[in-house]
Amino acid sequence: MYIEDIPEGNLRYGYTTGACATAATKAALIGLITGNIPDEVTIELPVKKNAVFKISHKRLENDYAEASVLKDGGDDPDVTTGLFIYSRVYMSPGKDIKILGGKGIGVVTREGLPVRPGNSAINPVPMRMIRGTAMKVLNDHGINNGLSILIYAPGGNEVARRTCNPKLGIIGGISILGTTGIVTPFSTSSWKASIVLALRVAIKNSIKDFVFTTGGRSDSEAKKILNGYPEESFIEIGDFAGFSVKRAMDVGANSVTIVGMPGKMSKLAMGCMDLHAHSSSVDFNFLSDIAKKIKMDKKLIEKIGNSNTVAEVMQIINYNNEFINYLKNLIIQRLTEYTNNRLKIDAIIIRSDNGV
Known part of the structure; x- marks a missing residue:
């Protein structure tokens, strides 16, 4: 992973689960369109910097493609570091882009969070990142289809027990988070x-x-x-x-x-x-x-x-x-x-x- 123009210092910066999900989605969608999932992709972060992500797992089927990115929080003590964040992408009728959470992604059960109860714990900024990146890939390839995107994280349920998610009423997994795309060590x-x-x-x-x-x-x-x-x-x-x-x-x-x-x-x-x-x-x-x-x-x-x-x-x-x-x-x-x-x-x- 490489982020442009990050300040130098003793501690290494990382990237958010939202950035990982976005990069995995881009790789999977490119694979679905072209038949070849790339080894790495570049995405634009909300802070207007570009980041290059290596793609770990790749899978290409007749009706979907999926890819994963290894979550690395840098030198921040982030319990989600080491998880693989997956995105599975399907073409769908119409022009809507639907984004859901799967295994290892929590579900919101209480009011007071940025996501309404009953929905997957994918916060608004990562949701916009994933949707905006997918739309750009579709436009670049001249495709007008809708998409169904499933974000999941094997092991997310176990890791989430060590976060504040249970206390916040997010059950069954981690959250897809991030307002900048970058994890600042000990932020x-x-x-x-x-x-x-x-x-x-x-x-x-x-x-x-x-x-x-x-x-x-x-x-x-x-x-x-x-x-x-x-x-x-x-x-x-x-x-x-x-x-x-x-x-x-x-x-x-x-x-x-x-x-x-x-x-x-x-x-x-x-x-x-x-x-x-x-x-x-x-x-x-x-x-x-x-x-x-x-x-x-x-x-x-x-x-x-x-x-x-x-x-x-x-x-x-x-x-x-x-x-x-x-x-x-x-x-x-x-x-x-x-x-x-x-x-x-x-x-x-x-x-x-x-x-x-």
């Missing part, structure tokens, strides 16, 4: 988009009380502690605390409980709304000041101020309840101020030994 925009989608789906299902977790471990612990909440209430927000609470306000949420480990929660207590290491760091004088306010031993206060990590601080204070509660109340205060008191805020700080 901030992708994570933020998934947070917004999760909020919208939950609101459409009359859920207005949310649990925001800062990572996989805090998410697992939160589900044990708050086991009365529905699955859709739990949203892993990573470092995007400020962004997430603002989007929660936008969709009309009532409350947010934020759950995380002491390091990131200490940043929140300081008023940092972006919790990434590049954007904020913990001030250990801030933590030692908390120890002073609750009248901890002077030697402990000094040790806290000289600590290198928040984990070290927690060991020094042995998760002192008064200290943790003070930190928790500061988080609630900061987020309440940040949201202008429009959300009910609560916080839970997870211990490293899985206690609370």
Whole structure:
């Protein structure tokens, strides 16, 4: 795979399931028309760049042709990397181009997503990419027929269990996604988009009380502690605390409980709304000041101020309840101020030994 004019850097860019499905469709359609499925095809991405895709599997029958592209997300930790995205193309009467999902492609079952319930989880931009590319191939060959296009991904059902699809109400497989055609490694925009989608789906299902977790471990612990909440209430927000609470306000949420480990929660207590290491760091004088306010031993206060990590601080204070509660109340205060008191805020700080 080769994408033109991608910025150079240490991390390798990849391409979306939507781009793969489009390239596979183009190869299959060319094969159906000419009797020869090409070894590679070039497609135009939504960002107005061209990408060249190698074609993996090829099959040419009397009434259809199919081809596949190996999904490669570059250096992004994308669980769909390694799947083959197939397109099977049939000629059909009339001029309509019908695009459906087959085995391994999910079906939408809930409101709030870009695709209506009952339809295959092929998002609008990939749908336009596939249709537009197919129309161009037909026009280039002077053909006025309609098409029936089946997109499928063997193994997609198993892979989808490791995505947020089940939580979003997409069952039976992966989604065909992508607004640019390109996968940016560790993309901030992708994570933020998934947070917004999760909020919208939950609101459409009359859920207005949310649990925001800062990572996989805090998410697992939160589900044990708050086991009365529905699955859709739990949203892993990573470092995007400020962004997430603002989007929660936008969709009309009532409350947010934020759950995380002491390091990131200490940043929140300081008023940092972006919790990434590049954007904020913990001030250990801030933590030692908390120890002073609750009248901890002077030697402990000094040790806290000289600590290198928040984990070290927690060991020094042995998760002192008064200290943790003070930190928790500061988080609630900061987020309440940040949201202008429009959300009910609560916080839970997870211990490293899985206690609370």
